[in-house]
Amino acid sequence: DTEVTQTPKHLVMGMTNKKSLKCEQHMGHRAMYWYKQKAKKPPELMFVYSYEKLSINESVPSRFSPECPNSSLLNLHLHALQPEDSALYLCASSQPTSGIHEQYFGPGTRLTVT
Amino acid sequence: AQSVTQLDSQVPVFEEAPVELRCNYSSSVSVYLFWYVQYPNQGLQLLLKYLSGSTLVKGINGFEAEFNKSQTSFHLRKPSVHISDTAEYFCAVTRSNTGNQFYFGTGTSLTVIP
Numbered sequence: 001d002t003e004v005t006q007t008p009k010h011l012v013m014g015m016t017n018k019k020s021l022k023c024e025q026h027m028g029h030r031a032m033y034w035y036k037q038k039a040k041k042p043p044e045l046m047f048v049y050s051y052e053k054l055s056i057n058e059s060v061p062s063r064f065s066p067e068c069p070n071s072s073l074l075n076l077h078l079h080a081l082q083p084e085d086s087a088l089y090l091c092a093s094s095q096p097t098s099g100i101h102e103q104y105f106g107p108g109t110r111l112t113v114t
Numbered sequence: 115a116q117s118v119t120q121l122d123s124q125v126p127v128f129e130e131a132p133v134e135l136r137c138n139y140s141s142s143v144s145v146y147l148f149w150y151v152q153y154p155n156q157g158l159q160l161l162l163k164y165l166s167g168s169t170l171v172k173g174i175n176g177f178e179a180e181f182n183k184s185q186t187s188f189h190l191r192k193p194s195v196h197i198s199d200t201a202e203y204f205c206a207v208t209r210s211n212t213g214n215q216f217y218f219g220t221g222t223s224l225t226v227i228p
Contacts (some may be wrong), residue, residue, distance in 0.1 A: 042218035
């Protein structure tokens, strides 16, 4: 199984809402990532978890809060977002110790902030 | 520091014609190189990767790429494109001594014309 799943597929939220994005993988990968992608642009790295610990935070605003409850799950909690946060949010995973460093991406959550 | 340059932001090509998408990188250390494809409203899918060994790498869907260390390039080629190849293509680099952080190029939008 080389699949990364993300829920929901689409999310519309107001600026005062609190919501969460979820990501799951069952490949035994110990590194998981959140990316933000605007239209026609490459993915921008937001967070990296390695062995369930936050290892990289690319100066992301505090209205985005990541959580890694276990080695298979990754959440992104959203609160008080701005319209410019509307984007495709991609989750990815990789195995940092295998020597094969490709990242496997999920289908993404299309977020619209109104 | 790493950087990845995809010189062509848009490449139109007729169906069954050959195509080359260019990627150049800069790095002071050894790197791993990847090409990903993104179809509309989907996540990124790995096309091929270069880790070591033969500089000519074959991937899925008939694509191949050649690693050229002296020119720091990793161009993607396909001898005969199909309509279904219309998508966004991203070149990515990661350092061989970490593997966790990807550096993406700005992407090339390939449009196959019937």
